[in-house]
Amino acid sequence: MGSSVDKRVTLADVAKLAGVSKQTVSRVVNGSENVTDETRARVLHCIETLGFRPSALARQLSTGRSQTIGVVSNGGQGYLVTGVAYLGMVRQADRMGYALLIKEMMDFSRGSVRAMLDFLIERQVDGVIWAGPEIGDSHAWLDDFDLASLPMPFVAINARARKGVDTVSFDNFEAGRLATRHLLSLGRKHIGHIAGPHDRWVSQQRLEGWHAALAEAGVPEMARNVVEGDWDVTSGGPCLQRLREICPALDAVFVSSDRMAVGVLAEAHRLGLRVPEDLAVMGVDNLPESAFLIPPLTSMIQDTPRMAEVALRLLVRRICERRGEPYPEACAKPESTTLLHELVVRESTLTSGRGR
Amino acid sequence: MGSSVDKRVTLADVAKLAGVSKQTVSRVVNGSENVTDETRARVLHCIETLGFRPSALARQLSTGRSQTIGVVSNGGQGYLVTGVAYLGMVRQADRMGYALLIKEMMDFSRGSVRAMLDFLIERQVDGVIWAGPEIGDSHAWLDDFDLASLPMPFVAINARARKGVDTVSFDNFEAGRLATRHLLSLGRKHIGHIAGPHDRWVSQQRLEGWHAALAEAGVPEMARNVVEGDWDVTSGGPCLQRLREICPALDAVFVSSDRMAVGVLAEAHRLGLRVPEDLAVMGVDNLPESAFLIPPLTSMIQDTPRMAEVALRLLVRRICERRGEPYPEACAKPESTTLLHELVVRESTLTSGRGR
């Protein structure tokens, strides 16, 4: 309802009331030693009285640093992952004294990328996390862009490693290989793969892992048992059907997301297929629910919040390095920027066990 | 790697090169009409040549507006909801030309609240969305805080309505009542409720709705069939067990989240209880997976992204009102700030149907 007097209280107001210079007030605010206890007390009292709150904007303008990190995501693609990743980043940023400025991109044309970078530069963010998943040539601009010309460090997550670009990603090739090996180790002879969209780097990597495992095992003929899903639970059922058309004897399926695997389990149930006896099923992501599906779902743990944290630490380190400042302890330990999935085996691939 | 020359290109640099005043460059940058085509062309060319990018910080300092909205969430509590809500807010903010500054709170003591508000004021955000769920007395400060004294508008989501505070929330009382009525309408005689944590406003409201529905139906004796969960899937099973101890004849259960309901379905399956014949089960949230559980889960649709969007629109409207500026079309339509859940009935409560 009522609007307050919009007159901001400034350093100068405090200075006048306390009968000192602005500089002295600034010293008190920033905890400088070089102030008499008496002066400090008086200034603090005046700050309290006037309800003075320093303008971060003004400070940023004069110091040239914003204590803000820009995070660029993309329009609801990667829905789940983005949401979870945000939480990991917010927490880590908070710990290190940074705020997150969140922006979203709808397309990845050169123009849009340039506009987004300009926006971040104009806002003077101290660093950038490029968080949209790599789709088609969405990251192609990185190949011929001189990142060093940006006034701030840049880290990409969930993207292919590139020369001269700091990236933090999961090893999806290894994930695909491990998953496939697991199904092979069960003695299944007719394994299929429900992949994510083929234009996603993540999907491509898992698919390559799948191929590698089949080649290693000397059963390359299975490689054709692949259909393309869209990550969504709704695509699980239809994908299973298509896979069974390609390979009627299908007895195991490596699904590229737990979401889709839920759809697969539902469809298998509808078809009267027993899991895992008739069909072993495994996913990727290890959602909280996955251990409680019927049957409990074997999956690949993907610790997304951790990826977000690692990326943020790396970025803060780069920020400090560029400024020639020491970086926080937490950023010091050389941390792998390639994270591994971890297999968690449950009933959906275990004929005998009681896995949970 | 290489570091760029850190000399920022400013308005003054462009002005000098173009042989005009800073003011004229400013006019060109801000698309003012009062510039000769020839001058404009020359200035634009110089901007291009120098790679000039205006400093948003400097502009913010002189204009007093930041085109930034502060979003305050809380430490991973409400994990799922927060993640999903972020996405709705980011999208809407982007459309309206605002960026989101995300902050997290770990506790809700007066001191922390004050510090957070100060931080947001210092950053000169144009408005604030208070997005942490109401837990215990986490929002009590609002009762005796003069929001009008804040220099910017404030909107709380997922919180109890308070005099003088703009809030956007779901009607959880109605949700609880609708859910309970649905189970009663099936003719079930021994219904139980797995609530969320009792210190959550959301849980309390749903619980009251549960009580109201039972009273209306003249079966208040069922009201004692309540146990407390923690929202997490892991609590579903243990809660079902406790409920069956309280009420051995239990034949229906209203679970306060789909997550917990997944645990309930798993436990029921383990116990050999048929759903819905022996036990009708319903949840709240309508997760994407819920339609594909075994059996498909009846739930209450809660459109969290929409809540986030509505809140953001309301906030932008308040921002404009306070400044005496016209607000965007999208913010104009008087929108309810109490959103309703919607019942979606599936097999888990339908003995005959094939609902999906």
Add this chain to the structure above:
DNA sequence: CTGAAAGCGCTTACAG
């Protein structure tokens, strides 16, 4: 320990 001056890079009236 304290202060006067200049500067960060824009915008806002006010002249012409």
Add this chain to the structure above:
DNA sequence: CTGAAAGCGCTTACAG
């Protein structure tokens, strides 16, 4: 249509 001046609210050397 264009410009000189003052101001937004801090901080950074530099004196004393």
